[in-house]
Amino acid sequence: xxxxxxxxxxxxxxxxxxxxxxxxxxxxxxxxxxxxxxxxxxxxxxxxxxxxxxxxxxxxxxxxxxxxxxxxxxxxxxxxxxxxxxxxxxxxxxxxxxxxxxxxxxxxxxxxxxxxxxxxxxxxxxxxxxxxxxxxxxxxxxxxxxxxxxxxxxxxxxxxxxxxxxxxxxxxxxxxxxxxxxxxxxxxxxxxxxxxxxxxxxxxxxxxxxxxxxxxxxxxxx
Amino acid sequence: xxxxxxxxxxxxxxxxxxxxxxxxxxxxxxxxxxxxxxxxxxxxxxxxxxxxxxxxxxxxxxxxxxxxxxxxxxxxxxxxxxxxxxxxxxxxxxxxxxxxxxxxxxxxxxxxxxxxxxxxxxxxxxxxxxxxxxxxxxxxxxxxxxxxxxxxxxxxxxxxxxxxxxxxxxxxxxxxxxxxxxxxxxxxxxxxxxxxxxxxxxxxxxxxxxxxxxxxxxxxxx
DNA sequence: GTCAACTAAATTGTATACAATCTTTTCGGG
DNA sequence: CCCGAAAAGATTGTATACAATTTAGTTGAC
Numbered sequence: 001x002x003x004x005x006x007x008x009x010x011x012x013x014x015x016x017x018x019x020x021x022x023x024x025x026x027x028x029x030x031x032x033x034x035x036x037x038x039x040x041x042x043x044x045x046x047x048x049x050x051x052x053x054x055x056x057x058x059x060x061x062x063x064x065x066x067x068x069x070x071x072x073x074x075x076x077x078x079x080x081x082x083x084x085x086x087x088x089x090x091x092x093x094x095x096x097x098x099x100x101x102x103x104x105x106x107x108x109x110x111x112x113x114x115x116x117x118x119x120x121x122x123x124x125x126x127x128x129x130x131x132x133x134x135x136x137x138x139x140x141x142x143x144x145x146x147x148x149x150x151x152x153x154x155x156x157x158x159x160x161x162x163x164x165x166x167x168x169x170x171x172x173x174x175x176x177x178x179x180x181x182x183x184x185x186x187x188x189x190x191x192x193x194x195x196x197x198x199x200x201x202x203x204x205x206x207x208x209x210x211x212x213x214x215x216x217x218x219x220x221x222x
Numbered sequence: 223x224x225x226x227x228x229x230x231x232x233x234x235x236x237x238x239x240x241x242x243x244x245x246x247x248x249x250x251x252x253x254x255x256x257x258x259x260x261x262x263x264x265x266x267x268x269x270x271x272x273x274x275x276x277x278x279x280x281x282x283x284x285x286x287x288x289x290x291x292x293x294x295x296x297x298x299x300x301x302x303x304x305x306x307x308x309x310x311x312x313x314x315x316x317x318x319x320x321x322x323x324x325x326x327x328x329x330x331x332x333x334x335x336x337x338x339x340x341x342x343x344x345x346x347x348x349x350x351x352x353x354x355x356x357x358x359x360x361x362x363x364x365x366x367x368x369x370x371x372x373x374x375x376x377x378x379x380x381x382x383x384x385x386x387x388x389x390x391x392x393x394x395x396x397x398x399x400x401x402x403x404x405x406x407x408x409x410x411x412x413x414x415x416x417x418x419x420x421x422x423x424x425x426x427x428x429x430x431x432x433x434x435x436x437x438x439x440x441x442x443x444x
Numbered sequence: 445g446t447c448a449a450c451t452a453a454a455t456t457g458t459a460t461a462c463a464a465t466c467t468t469t470t471c472g473g474g
Numbered sequence: 475c476c477c478g479a480a481a482a483g484a485t486t487g488t489a490t491a492c493a494a495t496t497t498a499g500t501t502g503a504c
Contacts, residue, residue, distance in 0.1 A: 031454090040488060041490090042487080042490090043487080045457090046268075054275070062456055062457075062495055062496060064455070077366065078365050081310070084306070084310035085306070087310075088310075092302075141299045143299035147303060147369075227458075251485075262460070263459085263486090267487090283486090285465095285486080286486065
Protein backbone atom coordinates (compact mmCIF):
# COMPACT_ATOMS: atom_id res chain seq x y z
CA UNK A 1 0.00 0.00 0.00
CA UNK A 2 1.47 3.28 -1.07
CA UNK A 3 -0.54 5.49 1.23
CA UNK A 4 -3.28 5.06 3.72
CA UNK A 5 -6.54 6.64 2.75
CA UNK A 6 -5.84 8.07 -0.67
CA UNK A 7 -4.88 4.65 -2.03
CA UNK A 8 -8.00 3.03 -0.66
CA UNK A 9 -10.10 5.79 -2.19
CA UNK A 10 -8.39 5.37 -5.51
CA UNK A 11 -9.05 1.66 -5.52
CA UNK A 12 -12.68 2.23 -4.58
CA UNK A 13 -13.22 4.79 -7.31
CA UNK A 14 -11.36 2.66 -9.83
CA UNK A 15 -13.63 -0.23 -8.98
CA UNK A 16 -16.76 1.86 -9.40
CA UNK A 17 -15.59 3.19 -12.74
CA UNK A 18 -14.55 -0.22 -14.03
CA UNK A 19 -17.80 -1.78 -12.86
CA UNK A 20 -19.73 0.97 -14.58
CA UNK A 21 -21.34 2.43 -11.48
CA UNK A 22 -19.70 5.69 -12.39
CA UNK A 23 -20.52 6.24 -16.02
CA UNK A 24 -18.27 7.58 -18.77
CA UNK A 25 -18.46 11.34 -19.00
CA UNK A 26 -19.82 11.66 -15.48
CA UNK A 27 -18.53 14.58 -13.48
CA UNK A 28 -16.72 13.54 -10.33
CA UNK A 29 -17.53 16.27 -7.87
CA UNK A 30 -14.90 16.51 -5.17
CA UNK A 31 -17.23 17.64 -2.40
CA UNK A 32 -19.83 14.96 -3.06
CA UNK A 33 -17.16 12.27 -3.12
CA UNK A 34 -15.61 13.66 0.05
CA UNK A 35 -18.99 13.55 1.77
CA UNK A 36 -19.75 10.07 0.46
CA UNK A 37 -16.47 8.58 1.69
CA UNK A 38 -16.46 10.76 4.79
CA UNK A 39 -13.07 12.29 4.20
CA UNK A 40 -11.89 15.73 3.19
CA UNK A 41 -11.31 16.85 -0.37
CA UNK A 42 -7.55 16.43 -0.04
CA UNK A 43 -7.30 12.64 -0.33
CA UNK A 44 -10.08 12.69 -2.92
CA UNK A 45 -8.01 15.00 -5.08
CA UNK A 46 -4.97 12.77 -4.74
CA UNK A 47 -7.00 9.74 -5.73
CA UNK A 48 -8.36 11.57 -8.78
CA UNK A 49 -4.86 12.59 -9.83
CA UNK A 50 -3.80 8.97 -9.67
CA UNK A 51 -6.79 7.87 -11.70
CA UNK A 52 -5.95 10.49 -14.28
CA UNK A 53 -2.46 9.15 -14.85
CA UNK A 54 -3.81 5.62 -15.14
CA UNK A 55 -6.16 6.93 -17.80
CA UNK A 56 -9.47 6.31 -16.09
CA UNK A 57 -10.44 9.92 -15.53
CA UNK A 58 -9.74 13.14 -17.33
CA UNK A 59 -9.04 16.31 -15.38
CA UNK A 60 -9.85 19.54 -17.11
CA UNK A 61 -8.41 22.69 -15.51
CA UNK A 62 -10.87 24.51 -13.29
CA UNK A 63 -13.55 22.15 -14.56
CA UNK A 64 -12.92 19.09 -12.50
CA UNK A 65 -12.57 15.38 -13.06
CA UNK A 66 -14.68 13.34 -15.44
CA UNK A 67 -14.87 9.62 -16.03
CA UNK A 68 -12.96 9.18 -19.24
CA UNK A 69 -14.98 7.92 -22.14
CA UNK A 70 -12.98 5.72 -24.46
CA UNK A 71 -13.82 5.91 -28.12
CA UNK A 72 -14.12 2.80 -30.25
CA UNK A 73 -10.97 3.87 -32.01
CA UNK A 74 -8.99 4.26 -28.82
CA UNK A 75 -10.19 0.89 -27.61
CA UNK A 76 -9.00 -0.80 -30.78
CA UNK A 77 -5.68 0.99 -30.41
CA UNK A 78 -5.31 -0.23 -26.85
CA UNK A 79 -6.05 -3.82 -27.81
CA UNK A 80 -3.62 -3.54 -30.69
CA UNK A 81 -0.93 -2.26 -28.33
CA UNK A 82 -1.73 -4.99 -25.82
CA UNK A 83 -1.26 -7.53 -28.59
CA UNK A 84 2.19 -6.13 -29.35
CA UNK A 85 3.20 -6.15 -25.70
CA UNK A 86 2.07 -9.73 -25.25
CA UNK A 87 3.80 -10.70 -28.48
CA UNK A 88 7.02 -9.25 -27.08
CA UNK A 89 6.53 -11.18 -23.83
CA UNK A 90 6.05 -14.40 -25.74
CA UNK A 91 9.10 -13.75 -27.88
CA UNK A 92 11.28 -13.23 -24.83
CA UNK A 93 9.70 -16.22 -23.14
CA UNK A 94 10.79 -18.34 -26.10
CA UNK A 95 14.35 -17.22 -25.53
CA UNK A 96 14.72 -17.33 -21.78
CA UNK A 97 11.77 -18.77 -19.84
CA UNK A 98 13.04 -20.46 -16.69
CA UNK A 99 11.85 -23.87 -15.50
CA UNK A 100 10.03 -22.27 -12.59
CA UNK A 101 8.23 -19.86 -14.91
CA UNK A 102 7.33 -22.73 -17.20
CA UNK A 103 5.87 -24.66 -14.27
CA UNK A 104 3.65 -21.74 -13.32
CA UNK A 105 2.55 -21.28 -16.93
CA UNK A 106 1.62 -24.95 -17.24
CA UNK A 107 -0.36 -24.87 -14.01
CA UNK A 108 -2.27 -21.79 -15.13
CA UNK A 109 -2.98 -23.39 -18.49
CA UNK A 110 -4.37 -26.42 -16.69
CA UNK A 111 -6.63 -24.26 -14.52
CA UNK A 112 -7.95 -22.53 -17.62
CA UNK A 113 -8.58 -25.97 -19.08
CA UNK A 114 -10.65 -26.97 -16.07
CA UNK A 115 -12.54 -23.68 -16.07
CA UNK A 116 -13.31 -24.01 -19.75
CA UNK A 117 -14.50 -27.58 -19.24
CA UNK A 118 -16.79 -26.47 -16.43
CA UNK A 119 -18.38 -23.88 -18.70
CA UNK A 120 -18.14 -21.31 -15.92
CA UNK A 121 -17.42 -18.07 -17.75
CA UNK A 122 -16.61 -16.03 -14.65
CA UNK A 123 -14.15 -18.65 -13.50
CA UNK A 124 -12.53 -18.84 -16.92
CA UNK A 125 -12.34 -15.06 -16.97
CA UNK A 126 -10.36 -15.07 -13.71
CA UNK A 127 -8.07 -17.96 -14.72
CA UNK A 128 -7.49 -16.42 -18.14
CA UNK A 129 -6.17 -13.27 -16.48
CA UNK A 130 -3.75 -15.29 -14.37
CA UNK A 131 -2.62 -17.24 -17.43
CA UNK A 132 -1.68 -14.08 -19.28
CA UNK A 133 0.03 -12.73 -16.19
CA UNK A 134 2.20 -15.84 -16.20
CA UNK A 135 3.21 -15.08 -19.78
CA UNK A 136 4.28 -11.58 -18.78
CA UNK A 137 6.41 -13.00 -15.99
CA UNK A 138 7.94 -15.55 -18.34
CA UNK A 139 9.32 -12.69 -20.43
CA UNK A 140 12.04 -12.24 -17.81
CA UNK A 141 11.64 -8.48 -18.16
CA UNK A 142 10.08 -6.96 -15.04
CA UNK A 143 9.50 -3.61 -16.67
CA UNK A 144 7.72 -5.10 -19.66
CA UNK A 145 5.81 -7.29 -17.25
CA UNK A 146 4.63 -4.27 -15.26
CA UNK A 147 3.63 -2.35 -18.38
CA UNK A 148 1.69 -5.34 -19.63
CA UNK A 149 -0.16 -5.73 -16.37
CA UNK A 150 -1.09 -2.06 -16.36
CA UNK A 151 -2.65 -2.24 -19.79
CA UNK A 152 -4.24 -5.58 -18.97
CA UNK A 153 -6.03 -4.09 -15.99
CA UNK A 154 -7.10 -1.13 -18.05
CA UNK A 155 -8.68 -3.38 -20.65
CA UNK A 156 -10.23 -5.63 -18.05
CA UNK A 157 -13.74 -4.15 -18.14
CA UNK A 158 -13.90 -4.55 -21.90
CA UNK A 159 -12.83 -8.17 -21.85
CA UNK A 160 -15.31 -9.35 -19.27
CA UNK A 161 -18.57 -9.46 -21.19
CA UNK A 162 -16.78 -10.51 -24.32
CA UNK A 163 -16.16 -14.10 -23.30
CA UNK A 164 -19.88 -14.72 -23.20
CA UNK A 165 -19.87 -14.70 -26.99
CA UNK A 166 -20.91 -18.12 -28.24
CA UNK A 167 -18.01 -20.57 -28.46
CA UNK A 168 -15.45 -17.93 -27.59
CA UNK A 169 -14.30 -19.64 -24.42
CA UNK A 170 -13.33 -22.95 -26.01
CA UNK A 171 -11.77 -21.10 -28.94
CA UNK A 172 -9.75 -19.00 -26.49
CA UNK A 173 -8.53 -22.06 -24.65
CA UNK A 174 -7.48 -23.73 -27.89
CA UNK A 175 -5.36 -20.69 -28.60
CA UNK A 176 -3.89 -20.85 -25.10
CA UNK A 177 -2.69 -24.41 -25.69
CA UNK A 178 -1.20 -23.36 -29.00
CA UNK A 179 0.62 -20.43 -27.38
CA UNK A 180 2.15 -22.53 -24.63
CA UNK A 181 3.21 -25.26 -27.03
CA UNK A 182 4.86 -22.71 -29.31
CA UNK A 183 6.72 -21.05 -26.46
CA UNK A 184 8.00 -24.39 -25.20
CA UNK A 185 9.10 -25.29 -28.71
CA UNK A 186 10.82 -21.94 -29.02
CA UNK A 187 8.88 -21.10 -32.18
CA UNK A 188 9.07 -17.33 -31.96
CA UNK A 189 7.40 -16.41 -35.21
CA UNK A 190 4.53 -18.77 -34.65
CA UNK A 191 3.76 -17.72 -31.09
CA UNK A 192 3.89 -14.06 -32.04
CA UNK A 193 1.34 -14.59 -34.80
CA UNK A 194 -0.96 -16.65 -32.62
CA UNK A 195 -0.97 -14.31 -29.63
CA UNK A 196 -1.56 -11.25 -31.81
CA UNK A 197 -4.65 -12.87 -33.24
CA UNK A 198 -5.68 -14.05 -29.77
CA UNK A 199 -5.63 -10.53 -28.34
CA UNK A 200 -6.78 -8.47 -31.29
CA UNK A 201 -9.88 -10.56 -31.84
CA UNK A 202 -11.15 -9.32 -28.49
CA UNK A 203 -10.76 -5.72 -29.56
CA UNK A 204 -12.43 -6.33 -32.88
CA UNK A 205 -15.35 -8.14 -31.30
CA UNK A 206 -15.90 -5.13 -29.11
CA UNK A 207 -15.61 -2.45 -31.72
CA UNK A 208 -19.11 -2.76 -33.05
CA UNK A 209 -20.58 -2.81 -29.56
CA UNK A 210 -18.75 0.32 -28.52
CA UNK A 211 -19.56 2.02 -31.79
CA UNK A 212 -23.25 1.38 -31.20
CA UNK A 213 -22.94 2.68 -27.63
CA UNK A 214 -21.36 5.83 -29.00
CA UNK A 215 -24.19 6.30 -31.47
CA UNK A 216 -26.58 5.87 -28.58
CA UNK A 217 -24.72 8.50 -26.54
CA UNK A 218 -24.77 10.93 -29.40
CA UNK A 219 -28.49 10.42 -29.84
CA UNK A 220 -29.02 11.05 -26.14
CA UNK A 221 -26.91 14.21 -26.25
CA UNK A 222 -28.92 15.78 -29.05
CA UNK B 223 -1.63 22.62 -19.62
CA UNK B 224 -3.53 20.39 -17.23
CA UNK B 225 -3.46 22.67 -14.22
CA UNK B 226 -1.89 25.94 -13.38
CA UNK B 227 0.86 25.78 -10.81
CA UNK B 228 1.12 22.09 -10.07
CA UNK B 229 1.89 21.28 -13.68
CA UNK B 230 4.59 23.91 -13.90
CA UNK B 231 6.13 22.56 -10.71
CA UNK B 232 6.03 19.05 -12.03
CA UNK B 233 7.81 20.07 -15.21
CA UNK B 234 10.41 22.00 -13.23
CA UNK B 235 11.10 19.08 -10.91
CA UNK B 236 11.13 16.64 -13.80
CA UNK B 237 13.70 18.80 -15.53
CA UNK B 238 15.91 18.96 -12.47
CA UNK B 239 15.75 15.21 -12.00
CA UNK B 240 16.45 14.45 -15.65
CA UNK B 241 19.29 16.95 -15.75
CA UNK B 242 20.76 15.37 -12.65
CA UNK B 243 20.47 18.40 -10.42
CA UNK B 244 18.39 16.31 -8.12
CA UNK B 245 20.31 13.12 -7.63
CA UNK B 246 19.01 9.55 -7.50
CA UNK B 247 18.06 8.57 -3.97
CA UNK B 248 17.77 12.17 -2.86
CA UNK B 249 14.97 12.93 -0.46
CA UNK B 250 12.50 15.48 -1.83
CA UNK B 251 11.41 17.39 1.23
CA UNK B 252 8.00 18.98 0.71
CA UNK B 253 8.62 22.00 2.90
CA UNK B 254 11.97 22.84 1.34
CA UNK B 255 10.54 22.53 -2.15
CA UNK B 256 7.54 24.64 -1.17
CA UNK B 257 9.85 27.34 0.18
CA UNK B 258 12.12 27.16 -2.85
CA UNK B 259 9.28 27.57 -5.34
CA UNK B 260 7.42 29.94 -3.05
CA UNK B 261 4.19 27.96 -2.98
CA UNK B 262 2.46 25.87 -0.36
CA UNK B 263 2.96 22.15 0.12
CA UNK B 264 -0.30 21.34 -1.67
CA UNK B 265 0.81 21.86 -5.29
CA UNK B 266 4.19 20.34 -4.43
CA UNK B 267 2.49 17.17 -3.29
CA UNK B 268 0.41 17.01 -6.44
CA UNK B 269 3.53 17.43 -8.56
CA UNK B 270 5.29 14.66 -6.66
CA UNK B 271 2.34 12.33 -7.14
CA UNK B 272 2.51 12.95 -10.86
CA UNK B 273 6.22 12.28 -10.91
CA UNK B 274 5.64 9.05 -9.06
CA UNK B 275 3.27 7.71 -11.67
CA UNK B 276 5.67 8.66 -14.42
CA UNK B 277 8.31 6.66 -12.57
CA UNK B 278 10.73 9.45 -11.75
CA UNK B 279 10.21 9.47 -8.01
CA UNK B 280 9.26 6.86 -5.47
CA UNK B 281 6.89 7.72 -2.63
CA UNK B 282 7.24 5.65 0.49
CA UNK B 283 4.37 5.97 2.98
CA UNK B 284 5.07 8.41 5.79
CA UNK B 285 8.62 8.63 4.52
CA UNK B 286 8.25 11.02 1.65
CA UNK B 287 9.38 11.23 -1.95
CA UNK B 288 12.78 10.16 -3.24
CA UNK B 289 14.35 10.50 -6.65
CA UNK B 290 14.07 7.03 -8.05
CA UNK B 291 17.34 5.29 -8.71
CA UNK B 292 17.20 2.97 -11.66
CA UNK B 293 19.27 -0.15 -11.49
CA UNK B 294 21.36 -1.31 -14.43
CA UNK B 295 18.97 -4.21 -14.82
CA UNK B 296 15.91 -1.99 -14.91
CA UNK B 297 17.57 0.28 -17.44
CA UNK B 298 18.29 -2.63 -19.75
CA UNK B 299 14.71 -3.79 -19.35
CA UNK B 300 13.41 -0.34 -20.25
CA UNK B 301 15.57 -0.16 -23.37
CA UNK B 302 14.48 -3.64 -24.32
CA UNK B 303 10.83 -2.63 -23.94
CA UNK B 304 11.44 0.56 -25.88
CA UNK B 305 12.90 -1.54 -28.68
CA UNK B 306 9.76 -3.66 -28.79
CA UNK B 307 7.48 -0.63 -28.82
CA UNK B 308 9.44 0.97 -31.64
CA UNK B 309 9.48 -2.32 -33.51
CA UNK B 310 5.70 -2.39 -33.27
CA UNK B 311 5.50 1.20 -34.52
CA UNK B 312 7.68 0.34 -37.51
CA UNK B 313 5.64 -2.74 -38.27
CA UNK B 314 2.41 -0.76 -38.32
CA UNK B 315 4.09 2.00 -40.29
CA UNK B 316 4.97 -0.57 -42.96
CA UNK B 317 1.30 -1.45 -43.24
CA UNK B 318 -0.40 1.91 -43.09
CA UNK B 319 1.86 4.95 -43.09
CA UNK B 320 0.10 7.85 -44.83
CA UNK B 321 1.77 10.10 -47.39
CA UNK B 322 1.73 13.00 -44.93
CA UNK B 323 3.40 10.87 -42.26
CA UNK B 324 5.98 9.72 -44.79
CA UNK B 325 6.74 13.34 -45.70
CA UNK B 326 7.38 14.22 -42.08
CA UNK B 327 9.54 11.16 -41.61
CA UNK B 328 11.66 12.02 -44.66
CA UNK B 329 12.12 15.59 -43.49
CA UNK B 330 13.21 14.46 -40.06
CA UNK B 331 15.62 11.97 -41.58
CA UNK B 332 17.10 14.78 -43.65
CA UNK B 333 17.54 16.98 -40.61
CA UNK B 334 19.32 14.14 -38.83
CA UNK B 335 21.51 13.80 -41.88
CA UNK B 336 22.50 17.45 -41.69
CA UNK B 337 23.08 17.30 -37.97
CA UNK B 338 25.28 14.23 -38.35
CA UNK B 339 27.24 15.91 -41.12
CA UNK B 340 27.79 18.96 -38.94
CA UNK B 341 29.21 16.77 -36.21
CA UNK B 342 27.13 18.66 -33.65
CA UNK B 343 26.17 15.99 -31.13
CA UNK B 344 23.65 18.12 -29.24
CA UNK B 345 21.90 19.00 -32.46
CA UNK B 346 21.85 15.38 -33.60
CA UNK B 347 20.50 14.40 -30.21
CA UNK B 348 17.55 16.77 -30.66
CA UNK B 349 16.87 15.79 -34.28
CA UNK B 350 17.16 12.11 -33.42
CA UNK B 351 14.39 12.48 -30.87
CA UNK B 352 12.12 14.12 -33.45
CA UNK B 353 12.93 11.39 -35.97
CA UNK B 354 11.81 8.66 -33.60
CA UNK B 355 8.72 10.65 -32.71
CA UNK B 356 7.83 10.67 -36.40
CA UNK B 357 8.07 6.88 -36.44
CA UNK B 358 5.64 6.64 -33.53
CA UNK B 359 3.19 8.88 -35.38
CA UNK B 360 3.57 6.81 -38.53
CA UNK B 361 2.25 3.79 -36.64
CA UNK B 362 -1.23 5.21 -37.02
CA UNK B 363 -1.98 4.16 -33.44
CA UNK B 364 -2.29 7.16 -31.14
CA UNK B 365 -2.23 5.08 -28.00
CA UNK B 366 0.94 3.24 -28.98
CA UNK B 367 2.37 6.58 -30.03
CA UNK B 368 1.66 8.09 -26.61
CA UNK B 369 3.11 5.10 -24.78
CA UNK B 370 6.23 5.24 -26.91
CA UNK B 371 6.72 8.93 -26.25
CA UNK B 372 6.34 8.39 -22.52
CA UNK B 373 9.06 5.76 -22.42
CA UNK B 374 11.20 7.79 -24.80
CA UNK B 375 11.13 10.78 -22.46
CA UNK B 376 11.91 8.53 -19.56
CA UNK B 377 14.97 7.16 -21.26
CA UNK B 378 16.04 10.58 -22.46
CA UNK B 379 18.66 11.27 -19.78
CA UNK B 380 20.36 7.95 -20.48
CA UNK B 381 20.57 8.49 -24.18
CA UNK B 382 22.13 11.94 -24.08
CA UNK B 383 25.72 11.24 -23.12
CA UNK B 384 25.73 8.01 -25.06
CA UNK B 385 25.95 9.59 -28.51
CA UNK B 386 29.35 11.00 -27.67
CA UNK B 387 30.76 7.51 -28.02
CA UNK B 388 33.21 7.48 -30.88
CA UNK B 389 31.60 6.91 -34.26
CA UNK B 390 28.19 6.31 -32.74
CA UNK B 391 26.51 9.25 -34.43
CA UNK B 392 27.32 8.25 -38.00
CA UNK B 393 26.50 4.62 -37.19
CA UNK B 394 23.15 5.74 -35.78
CA UNK B 395 22.36 7.77 -38.88
CA UNK B 396 23.21 4.84 -41.14
CA UNK B 397 20.67 2.80 -39.21
CA UNK B 398 18.12 5.59 -39.57
CA UNK B 399 18.44 5.49 -43.34
CA UNK B 400 18.07 1.73 -43.29
CA UNK B 401 14.94 1.96 -41.14
CA UNK B 402 13.23 4.49 -43.37
CA UNK B 403 14.10 2.58 -46.52
CA UNK B 404 12.72 -0.63 -45.04
CA UNK B 405 9.49 1.02 -43.93
CA UNK B 406 8.95 2.54 -47.36
CA UNK B 407 9.62 -0.82 -48.97
CA UNK B 408 7.18 -2.44 -46.58
CA UNK B 409 9.81 -4.91 -45.39
CA UNK B 410 8.35 -5.64 -41.96
CA UNK B 411 10.76 -8.32 -40.83
CA UNK B 412 13.79 -6.36 -41.83
CA UNK B 413 12.77 -3.08 -40.22
CA UNK B 414 11.84 -4.84 -37.01
CA UNK B 415 15.28 -6.45 -36.79
CA UNK B 416 17.10 -3.22 -37.58
CA UNK B 417 15.22 -1.02 -35.13
CA UNK B 418 15.60 -3.55 -32.32
CA UNK B 419 19.34 -3.49 -32.78
CA UNK B 420 19.29 0.29 -33.12
CA UNK B 421 17.57 0.77 -29.76
CA UNK B 422 19.04 -2.03 -27.73
CA UNK B 423 22.61 -1.06 -28.50
CA UNK B 424 22.04 2.13 -26.54
CA UNK B 425 20.95 0.19 -23.50
CA UNK B 426 23.85 -2.19 -23.74
CA UNK B 427 26.35 0.61 -24.12
CA UNK B 428 25.04 2.08 -20.93
CA UNK B 429 24.91 -1.01 -18.84
CA UNK B 430 28.55 -1.04 -17.89
CA UNK B 431 28.52 2.65 -17.05
CA UNK B 432 25.53 2.31 -14.78
CA UNK B 433 26.93 -0.83 -13.23
CA UNK B 434 30.08 1.05 -12.33
CA UNK B 435 28.04 3.90 -10.92
CA UNK B 436 26.18 1.44 -8.76
CA UNK B 437 29.42 -0.05 -7.49
CA UNK B 438 30.53 3.48 -6.66
CA UNK B 439 27.29 4.15 -4.79
CA UNK B 440 27.65 0.97 -2.80
CA UNK B 441 31.20 1.90 -1.93
CA UNK B 442 30.02 5.31 -0.76
CA UNK B 443 27.23 3.80 1.32
CA UNK B 444 29.55 1.52 3.23
C1' DG C 445 -40.28 36.25 -26.19
C1' DT C 446 -35.41 35.87 -26.81
C1' DC C 447 -30.82 37.07 -26.08
C1' DA C 448 -27.19 39.28 -23.57
C1' DA C 449 -24.97 40.98 -19.64
C1' DC C 450 -24.45 41.14 -14.82
C1' DT C 451 -24.72 39.05 -10.38
C1' DA C 452 -24.73 35.16 -7.27
C1' DA C 453 -23.79 30.46 -6.29
C1' DA C 454 -20.91 26.64 -6.73
C1' DT C 455 -16.55 24.40 -7.62
C1' DT C 456 -11.77 24.06 -8.22
C1' DG C 457 -6.93 25.50 -6.83
C1' DT C 458 -3.97 26.97 -3.15
C1' DA C 459 -2.76 28.09 1.58
C1' DT C 460 -2.78 27.15 6.33
C1' DA C 461 -3.79 24.37 10.49
C1' DC C 462 -3.90 20.21 12.90
C1' DA C 463 -2.99 15.16 13.67
C1' DA C 464 -0.26 11.05 13.21
C1' DT C 465 3.98 8.85 12.37
C1' DC C 466 8.77 8.63 11.84
C1' DT C 467 13.52 10.36 13.04
C1' DT C 468 16.86 12.07 15.96
C1' DT C 469 18.70 13.37 20.16
C1' DT C 470 19.33 12.91 24.86
C1' DC C 471 19.46 10.58 29.10
C1' DG C 472 20.15 6.48 31.79
C1' DG C 473 21.95 1.84 32.51
C1' DG C 474 25.29 -1.68 31.82
C1' DC D 475 32.44 3.95 26.43
C1' DC D 476 28.57 1.93 24.08
C1' DC D 477 23.84 0.58 23.67
C1' DG D 478 18.87 1.17 24.42
C1' DA D 479 14.73 3.60 25.52
C1' DA D 480 12.07 7.66 25.87
C1' DA D 481 11.04 12.29 24.63
C1' DA D 482 11.49 16.13 21.56
C1' DG D 483 11.68 17.52 16.88
C1' DA D 484 10.68 17.11 12.16
C1' DT D 485 7.91 15.49 8.32
C1' DT D 486 4.09 13.45 6.13
C1' DG D 487 -1.12 12.85 5.78
C1' DT D 488 -5.56 14.95 6.36
C1' DA D 489 -8.79 18.65 7.40
C1' DT D 490 -10.28 23.23 7.01
C1' DA D 491 -10.12 28.00 5.24
C1' DC D 492 -9.60 31.21 1.67
C1' DA D 493 -9.06 32.84 -3.18
C1' DA D 494 -9.97 32.60 -8.00
C1' DT D 495 -12.56 31.01 -11.76
C1' DT D 496 -16.41 29.00 -13.82
C1' DT D 497 -21.32 28.18 -14.23
C1' DA D 498 -25.99 29.12 -13.57
C1' DG D 499 -29.66 32.22 -12.71
C1' DT D 500 -31.83 36.54 -13.00
C1' DT D 501 -32.79 40.86 -14.75
C1' DG D 502 -33.12 44.10 -18.35
C1' DA D 503 -33.19 45.63 -23.10
C1' DC D 504 -34.60 45.02 -27.78
